[in-house]
Amino acid sequence: MAYANFITTIGLEVHVEMKTNSKLLSPSPVNFGDAANNNTNVIDWGYPGVLPQANKGALEYGMMAALALNMEITRDIRWDRKNYIYPDNPKSYQTTQQATPIGQNGKVEITLEDGTTKTIRIKEIHVEEDAGKNTHGGDGYSYVDLNRQGTPLIEIVSEPDITSPDEAYAYLEKLRQLIQFTGISDVKMQEGSLRADANISIRPAGSDQFGTKVELKNINSFSYLRTALAFEEDRQARELIAGNTIQQETRRYDEATKSTILMRVKEGADDYRYFPEPDLPVVHISEEWINEVKNKLPESVSDRLNRYINDFDLSPTDAGVLTQTLIMSDFYDKTVGFGADPKRSANYLIGDVNAFLNENGLELQDTKITPEHLSTLIKLIDDGTISTKQAKQVFTALTQGQEPKDYVEKNGLVQESRVEILQPIIAEIVDNNEQSVIDFKAGKDRAVGFLIGQIMKQTHGNANPNVVNQILIDELNER
Amino acid sequence: MSDFVNETIESVHKALVQKEFSVTELTQRALDFTEKRDQDLNAFITLDKDGAIKQAEEIDNKGIDDDNILAGIPMGMKDNIVTKGLLTTSASKILSNFTPIYDATVVEKLKAQGVVILGKTNLDEFAMGGSTETSYYGVTKNAWDNTKVPGGSSGGSAASVASGEVLYSLGSDTGGSIRQPAAYNGIVGLKPTYGRVSRWGLIAFGSSLDQIGPLTRTVKDNALVLNAIAGVDNKDTTSANLEVPDYTKNIENGVANLRIAVPKEFLAEGIDPEVKNTINLAIEQFKSLGAIVEEVSIPHTKYGIAAYYILGSSEASSNLQRFDGVRYGFSDRTGKTLEEMYQNTRTEGFGEEVKRRIMLGTFALSAGFYDAYFKKAAQVRTILINDFNKIFENFDIIIGPTAPTPAFALGSENADPKTMYMNDVLTIPVNLAGLPGLSINAGFSSEHLPIGLQIIGKAFDEATVYKAAFAFERATQLFKQIPGGQK
């Protein structure tokens, strides 16, 4: 923060699109990327005479999100109408849960880059419907596609606990992780399945009155949002120091200038005329229903983390890296499931696999690497078939989708384990290094390492280290 | 037989089964008569000549089973109930070019029975009114006196039945829109219990109040139609998952020992003396049939109107926001901007009464007024429901007038909307409580205008309402009186 005498308050409203089969209020399919208006029917178009049919699956996904965010589930829910007229909003009201959000009073713990942790409270989450999509033609017209209209969303509203852009960033990362592990959404910002709007205000230190909120909208990455918030923090402080007032407005982020730009000034409060939706019956969520949903919930982030630490003996750091994304964690579990050693699997994923992903700017799911292949590779190393050096070569083949065993056979990449071949080489090296023999006898273990290095060099790294070690010790003891 | 004034569904069904005439012949005659009669009456917005004949021919080809009572019977569909491929306007300019691409559930159900939809009947625009004078398609006349209103909003549905154009029609009732026109036209009209009939395909006015129901010449006809349209529907999740009885089954059982409540507020100040007399005679009639009649009180009756106009208009203001010129219906594209399109479309597309209710409802929901108006009205609704519940602890039905007066003169109440609203004082409480209510002719005024008796039942107890109405009808035989037509 540029100006230490101001306190920043940030609120985040996060919308997450849920991966249900059908829409919130109609049976139209939820599917990204189809031809315009293909996945729409008379309900989605708000035709005269239609009525909504609320999706049980969307409610259960909402409950899953609430449980993942440590929230209380609201037992008696009614739906509300939020009225506003806009081309992508066919009924001219959005069906939401204004008065009775499905989840309330949640909290998540965020970890900042310096390792400090902080609890951020979540006010509520609503299940509601997404709007359609307007595109601007540049020909004096706009065009409306209602495929997205009615896709179930959850809106996650934070309490004003976030006091810096870094905290906002960490909070968003945490939300994304927690939601992702429930499996209810892909939570991908670039595809729009996660959208974050922020509001930010600053006030002089010591003041107990919040400053005027500025809203930031249509920002499409977490890091842009962080940069935009930092810019706003600075801009607002300079405005106040200059004696100006902050006006209530909505701004967007401009990537080119790394600054925020005014979209519109708010005139008075919005008037959405919320009222209870008379076309949908009330929902009662029983203890039994909550338990049923709990049973459907996949293993949470913290359960996986603990399992990796306790059952697989991984370090908390490694376990943390593996649970950053659901895909990585699932990949890891499957690799171990195919019989690979858990520790070596973790090392491989955190090391070689991650390096490969970073080098090529790829996501795990976009590669040809499979858990089965990786597991086979690790087993080939562990049973001494190939050396770690050879493994590097096999791994490259793996990234091209080749089966490791096939590759090893085709390329004759078998590690040298035969005693009759290794014995003479080792004997010769011991002969040539008398000083090492003396050192070994004097109890200096270093000598062994040196000799193994020499042997590996001689065998171009293809010798089986376990076999080499055994022969060498025997050889030394015999001298 | 050129019209249906002396017929019932049962009598025509019998003639069809016995092949006295074909469905096509019957339909053609009905179309011919309606075309002629409607030149003055204007009960229909759209007469679907080709469609009706096509339906009739199909039924003739298939033949009519003895127990398929509605097959081949010509009927009128209120024009706020959507019909696939057939213009559906809700009597508004904003839907004056709207052809639905799906059928309402009631239409689907009736089509499955092989009915012939003769056309779409006139109504107050979006069912907002009590006289059918706010229709974009002109006023409908009262079937008994063409200088009088037919009532509303289902004025076209009521007049078409009373005049003998069709044997029955469907209407919708948000605050009395089936019962009041039924009363003004001397026929039987039922608003079923909220949730009894699916609302899928009914163009919404007040979603928590709307119900579709039948208008017929006789009580039994009415029960026959309700049999066909009632029942749970997964497209309307507010519809009740309760078994639908055969409403004709015990209809003739009489009213001996039936406990009838007469709220004193229903016969208080503001009720026309001729109406009062007629209802008092009806009460005597019920007593003579063996019913036990007692006076009770529904103390919050008079607050019904205020609560209704807030709740109904609020829901309507939201329901009618979808008419924006974007996706269907009338759209004014003369302006350049989106905002101009919205404003021009809605300003030109809606009539005055609809705009008034949109304004009222939008105001009642707007920031700062919600608690004082919308929430307050919803609380008063609870109190009124409690009034009814208390009475139904000790009584089987409630009776009283349907409307404070007989049909009034065309144009006479247009000056002050509030006067018009007061006509609904006796029907509105029934919608607020979601109860079944039926209107049946109980006699005539000195001007020979019909006067309706309203029978209100417990929720989902339409059977008892019909039983009482049938006993009254059997005793009075008033359905045999037919409109003299033009004055």
Next chain:
Amino acid sequence: MSEVLSKDEAKHVASLAKLNFTEEQLDKMVSQLSNILDLVDTLNEVDTNGVEATYSVSNNVNVLREDMADNWQQKDQLINNAPESKDGLIKVPAILDGGDINE
């Protein structure tokens, strides 16, 4: 009779409802609505302290649809009914306020 609804409020309401009125029409509307609101104000005679509001008389609870997709294949008919369309999209005059509200 004081006017329960001010002309400014009526203007605000009209803009929410996207309706245009001439000054004369607005004056008439204000007077009619005020007249109706006088009647509505009789509700204040009823003591509603602690009374639950009734928003629906349906007794249905948890009437929900199972999450199964069913495409009704109505796209062509829907587009056909739209006042203006292009390439399967609904065409409207340009949206000028820069965007996606997406609340």
